[in-house]
Amino acid sequence: RRREDAASDGAPQGCVFTPMVTGPQSKTDEEQAEFENSSDFANYFCTYEFLYHQKQMLEDQRRMSAYYSAIMDNAMRFKDKVVLDVGAGSGILSIWAAQAGAKKVYGVEATKVAKHANVLVKANHMDHIVEIIQCKMEEVDLPEQVDIIISEWMGYFLLRESMLDSVIAARDKWLKPGGALYPSRACMYIAPIFNGDALEKYKQYQETMNNWHEFLRETKGNYGVTMDCLTQSYTAEQWQHFMESAQWIDMPAEDLVGEACMIKEIDLNTATVEDYKKIDTTFSSRLSKNSRVSGFAGWFTTPFEGSPAAPASDPIMVLDTSPGTGYTHWGQQMFNIWPHQHANVGDVICGQIEVTRRQDNQRLLNVRITHSIEKASGKLAKSKHTETIWQIQ
Amino acid sequence: RRREDAASDGAPQGCVFTPMVTGPQSKTDEEQAEFENSSDFANYFCTYEFLYHQKQMLEDQRRMSAYYSAIMDNAMRFKDKVVLDVGAGSGILSIWAAQAGAKKVYGVEATKVAKHANVLVKANHMDHIVEIIQCKMEEVDLPEQVDIIISEWMGYFLLRESMLDSVIAARDKWLKPGGALYPSRACMYIAPIFNGDALEKYKQYQETMNNWHEFLRETKGNYGVTMDCLTQSYTAEQWQHFMESAQWIDMPAEDLVGEACMIKEIDLNTATVEDYKKIDTTFSSRLSKNSRVSGFAGWFTTPFEGSPAAPASDPIMVLDTSPGTGYTHWGQQMFNIWPHQHANVGDVICGQIEVTRRQDNQRLLNVRITHSIEKASGKLAKSKHTETIWQIQ
Numbered sequence: 001r002r003r004e005d006a007a008s009d010g011a012p013q014g015c016v017f018t019p020m021v022t023g024p025q026s027k028t029d030e031e032q033a034e035f036e037n038s039s040d041f042a043n044y045f046c047t048y049e050f051l052y053h054q055k056q057m058l059e060d061q062r063r064m065s066a067y068y069s070a071i072m073d074n075a076m077r078f079k080d081k082v083v084l085d086v087g088a089g090s091g092i093l094s095i096w097a098a099q100a101g102a103k104k105v106y107g108v109e110a111t112k113v114a115k116h117a118n119v120l121v122k123a124n125h126m127d128h129i130v131e132i133i134q135c136k137m138e139e140v141d142l143p144e145q146v147d148i149i150i151s152e153w154m155g156y157f158l159l160r161e162s163m164l165d166s167v168i169a170a171r172d173k174w175l176k177p178g179g180a181l182y183p184s185r186a187c188m189y190i191a192p193i194f195n196g197d198a199l200e201k202y203k204q205y206q207e208t209m210n211n212w213h214e215f216l217r218e219t220k221g222n223y224g225v226t227m228d229c230l231t232q233s234y235t236a237e238q239w240q241h242f243m244e245s246a247q248w249i250d251m252p253a254e255d256l257v258g259e260a261c262m263i264k265e266i267d268l269n270t271a272t273v274e275d276y277k278k279i280d281t282t283f284s285s286r287l288s289k290n291s292r293v294s295g296f297a298g299w300f301t302t303p304f305e306g307s308p309a310a311p312a313s314d315p316i317m318v319l320d321t322s323p324g325t326g327y328t329h330w331g332q333q334m335f336n337i338w339p340h341q342h343a344n345v346g347d348v349i350c351g352q353i354e355v356t357r358r359q360d361n362q363r364l365l366n367v368r369i370t371h372s373i374e375k376a377s378g379k380l381a382k383s384k385h386t387e388t389i390w391q392i393q
Numbered sequence: 394r395r396r397e398d399a400a401s402d403g404a405p406q407g408c409v410f411t412p413m414v415t416g417p418q419s420k421t422d423e424e425q426a427e428f429e430n431s432s433d434f435a436n437y438f439c440t441y442e443f444l445y446h447q448k449q450m451l452e453d454q455r456r457m458s459a460y461y462s463a464i465m466d467n468a469m470r471f472k473d474k475v476v477l478d479v480g481a482g483s484g485i486l487s488i489w490a491a492q493a494g495a496k497k498v499y500g501v502e503a504t505k506v507a508k509h510a511n512v513l514v515k516a517n518h519m520d521h522i523v524e525i526i527q528c529k530m531e532e533v534d535l536p537e538q539v540d541i542i543i544s545e546w547m548g549y550f551l552l553r554e555s556m557l558d559s560v561i562a563a564r565d566k567w568l569k570p571g572g573a574l575y576p577s578r579a580c581m582y583i584a585p586i587f588n589g590d591a592l593e594k595y596k597q598y599q600e601t602m603n604n605w606h607e608f609l610r611e612t613k614g615n616y617g618v619t620m621d622c623l624t625q626s627y628t629a630e631q632w633q634h635f636m637e638s639a640q641w642i643d644m645p646a647e648d649l650v651g652e653a654c655m656i657k658e659i660d661l662n663t664a665t666v667e668d669y670k671k672i673d674t675t676f677s678s679r680l681s682k683n684s685r686v687s688g689f690a691g692w693f694t695t696p697f698e699g700s701p702a703a704p705a706s707d708p709i710m711v712l713d714t715s716p717g718t719g720y721t722h723w724g725q726q727m728f729n730i731w732p733h734q735h736a737n738v739g740d741v742i743c744g745q746i747e748v749t750r751r752q753d754n755q756r757l758l759n760v761r762i763t764h765s766i767e768k769a770s771g772k773l774a775k776s777k778h779t780e781t782i783w784q785i786q
Contacts, residue, residue, distance in 0.1 A: 051626060068615075123622035215451070226516055226517055227513065228516070229512045229513060
């Protein structure tokens, strides 16, 4: 009834993290909750059960070496400690924690990949220390409190996937007072950019619309049905797809045309879900180049500082996913604006950014940026405010 | 936490028909049923709500002209009749039925695309005849019985998606005695083939395994963790992905190396879900070429015969998705075997084929073929039986 074009690079097909639709509106809240819960499991956790996807993450060398260093350089902090690994996946962080000297490691993993983690733990002779538990973090029953929580929970633009919620829940329930989180902090950034792909996106949008008009003619000619009435809906659908969807990109530093702005800092020691569930803040970035502005890039950093009671050793390891610092599987998220605007060195792009969870799927994000350009020259007044909402899928 | 490589051709992303995972085993049957039901809605129906995907189907000219002819050439059968369109989508079949003279058409569509269908019906001035109802077919309450059921319910290899179940349910509940179904019959075929892509698949499999061994060395060298213990699991995962997943293909007739075998005929007037829920039959195909055999192709045809009481006019329209008859979005499903086998004109490939629904997702299929080659020359004994199970995702 329909054809899909599936990539074929070794990725187990048909099992990707997809957004959910909300159910029919006649559902009760309880039914809706059950629906979301089920769909969430099917859609979200499914991906992580394949070794192929684990391997993709294990091949991200910046991710790997940041965690490796954060653990190994602080072996004295892990020595004889009890550690909890939230979303253990293949179990690699659990094994490192054990290698660093932990006396006990609980690796909690919801998907079937837990089975592989178990094998890996045994093969690396850590089964006397590491215990892999296949369970959702929120439902696990541990026999003791822990000294350290390790977790690689970060999604695109930090918060996609909302897995931080599980880390916070684990902290509140299982971390001893004064215990440490690795990473301990997370910072989100945006900056104005110019990237050549942005124009390409607009061209692709135009092409699909040209193709649509051809389609209208053929449908009318061949089958006597007029479809012009759907043009507005189709336009909206395609504009959303091409122009209002964030893009993954591995961006060179040269694409940055202004200062990076930290829009959110999350202290994992104290944050609650409410603190980051909705981000709503202003920003202001001074242009460093005379350039067209094609939009914004968003990324994050996560420092591994241990806890005030047991600080990590200097220099503090920071996983940095900024443009130009080298490939990570997170890359950056690119938010394209249209039309592009021109700005000069010293001009200031200022505005407001809101990052919210999508109503139809709490694990996906909407990013709304309202911005204007204040000219340094004073010759031009403020450019008009432009507001766009992108989806991070 | 992970990168996906999404195609970007205008397809609304992140909303594709994906298989579901089964829930944790602690679930009760009732919970499991609710889980499947919710996931099914999220995964299956989601796709069809986008105009982009509707357009893909509307651009399939063989699909479109088969239905158009089946309806318009039998306008005398639709005249003053009450028609039910199961899974109406954009509503095109409903509009045609009205144009052909139906006095009332109910277009039942579960997804939000029903909204667009409504607009389309109005724009084509058929809202006095066509009524679009957004509802699952199984739950709809029509005010009357119908004379004709039209539906485009076919999936890959006919049965993927299991939408025929809804048509059968509609027939049992809403079709008047002697009423007609368009299409009225469906036939499934397989044939031995040689296709060059088959070797390519094996090469891709080998490449991912070479890459895996490189990955093992690096993980050991850089991070002190041995992963050899997962090689067997990874091999199985990749073999499944590359070699035991059916492939969509638009195949030229030359690729057929032996006779096509009809493995199933479904009379929609009388069939029950039990009749086609599991197909298990033998087949036998005489080779028409001296050729390597790279596997099998599977496809279907659907004749539009009306009913015995109200037969369609001659010649009977048949939607034929055989290799070499021209592009359809269904294409054919290709089942690759490994190693390839050689056969000569007159040799006979015989065996058994089983088509079953996947346990973890009733809308996906497993195809198991056990085959052997009987040499016409008599010089060689039967080749050994080879059995493979493919997934149609």
